[in-house]
Amino acid sequence: MPDKIPTPGSPVRGSKTGKPIMALFDLLGRSWALGVIWQLSNGPKTFRDLQSACEGVSPTVLNRRLKELKASAIVAHDGNGYHLTDTGKALFSLLQPFGPWAIDWAKTLEERDTLPDA
Amino acid sequence: MPDKIPTPGSPVRGSKTGKPIMALFDLLGRSWALGVIWQLSNGPKTFRDLQSACEGVSPTVLNRRLKELKASAIVAHDGNGYHLTDTGKALFSLLQPFGPWAIDWAKTLEERDTLPDA
DNA sequence: CGAACTCGCTATCATTTCGATAGCAAGTGG
DNA sequence: CCACTTGCTATCGAAATGATAGCGAGTTCG
Numbered sequence: 591m592p593d594k595i596p597t598p599g600s601p602v603r604g605s606k607t608g609k610p611i612m613a614l615f616d617l618l619g620r621s622w623a624l625g626v627i628w629q630l631s632n633g634p635k636t637f638r639d640l641q642s643a644c645e646g647v648s649p650t651v652l653n654r655r656l657k658e659l660k661a662s663a664i665v666a667h668d669g670n671g672y673h674l675t676d677t678g679k680a681l682f683s684l685l686q687p688f689g690p691w692a693i694d695w696a697k698t699l700e701e702r703d704t705l706p707d708a
Numbered sequence: 709m710p711d712k713i714p715t716p717g718s719p720v721r722g723s724k725t726g727k728p729i730m731a732l733f734d735l736l737g738r739s740w741a742l743g744v745i746w747q748l749s750n751g752p753k754t755f756r757d758l759q760s761a762c763e764g765v766s767p768t769v770l771n772r773r774l775k776e777l778k779a780s781a782i783v784a785h786d787g788n789g790y791h792l793t794d795t796g797k798a799l800f801s802l803l804q805p806f807g808p809w810a811i812d813w814a815k816t817l818e819e820r821d822t823l824p825d826a
Numbered sequence: 827c828g829a830a831c832t833c834g835c836t837a838t839c840a841t842t843t844c845g846a847t848a849g850c851a852a853g854t855g856g
Numbered sequence: 857c858c859a860c861t862t863g864c865t866a867t868c869g870a871a872a873t874g875a876t877a878g879c880g881a882g883t884t885c886g
Contacts, residue, residue, distance in 0.1 A: 610810035610811050610813060610814040611746065611806060611807050611810045611811075612743065612763075613810070613814070614806060614809075614810040614813065615742040615743050615746070616739075618736070618737070618742065619736070619737055619738060619739055619740070619741060619742055619743075620737060620872085620873095621734075621737055621872080621873065621874090622737070622873095623737060624733040624736065624737055625730065625733050625737075628729065628733070636832085636833065636834080637833065637834050637835070638832080638833065638834080645730075646874095646875095647874085648873075648874050648875060648876085649834085649835065649836080649875095649876095650835095650836085650837090650873075650874075650875085651872085651873060651874070652835095653834080653835060653836085654872090654873090662813075662817065663813075663816060663817060663820060667834095671833095677813060677816060680809065681809065681813075684802075684805050684806060684809060687802050688729065688732060688802060689729050691732075691798065691799065691802055692728035692729045692731070692732040693728050693729075695728060695732065695780075695781075695795060695799075696728040696731075698781060698795060699780065699781060702781060738843085738844095739843085739844065739845090754861090754862065754863080755862065755863050755864070756861080756862065756863080764845095764846090765845085766844075766845050766846055766847085767846095767847095767863085767864065767865085768843095768844075768845070768846085768864095768865085768866090769843085769844060769845070770864095771863080771864060771865085772843090772844095785863095789862095
């Protein structure tokens with residue numbers, strides 16, 4: 591059984607309690623999970639579109655993430671490709687503020703590293 | 709060089725562009741990174757307090773995450789233990805809504821799995 | 827038909843990360 | 857000195873990730 595999918599209510603990687611927030615953190619704490627959601631917020635994408643949008647993430651990993659996100663009702667797949675479900679869109683709306691925050695964060699780090707003496 | 713710390717502006721695991729949001733997603737997309745931030749939002753904790761709060765995460769991993777989060781100016785360490793920096797607190801404020809969202813999400817999944825016929 | 831293409835993967839295998847356990851060096855208090 | 861806490865490091869097996877190759881199904885165009 592090589593794949594365990596994080597689900598609230600059952601133990602997952604690192605979390606034995608299955609508390610929803612821990613299951614969510616486990617799900618999102620895997621490589622490219624957040625990136626895939628971020629990319630899909632711009633509309634549906636095919637598997638290969640997603641792959642190139644995510645800087646060439648390997649199909650192995652991409653497929654695993656998509657399976658997990660589908661099992662978690664965050665993404666779905668139809669004739670137009672992969673897309674966010676309503677649940678996924680709601681999650682993205684929480685994620686969106688991370689964009690501007692990351693830019694400020696980058697500035698903060700840059701300043702800190704440019705002025706090593708405080 | 710066994711440890712690469714995600715930093716905006718330089719390539720990181722999976723991300724060759726170094727775009728701030730991708731560096732952030734890489735940083736947070738590692739086991740227990742989100743969990744550590746979540747736990748520290750309740751105030752300072754010692755290394756061992758954190759370990760038990762995070763369901764016995766191994767010291768190896770905990771120490772790696774703490775190094776990364778310190779290098780990213782999200783957590784800091786002083787006489788009272790580990791705690792969130794101002795930057796870290798700002799990040800947590802973005803993270804906080806994930807708590808209630810995760811609970812709704814858990815309900816959605818439970819309903820879906822309880823009523824398999826749609 | 828059938829060659830050329832796209833799409834969604836799977837197979838394989840090396841590298842990296844994680845997870846679990848043991849234990850140590852430094853500091854503190856009795 | 858001894859016990860105790862804190863913050864780790866060392867070691868090692870298990871699991872996840874990353875990179876590359878390529879396949880089977882469907883569609884399109886001649």
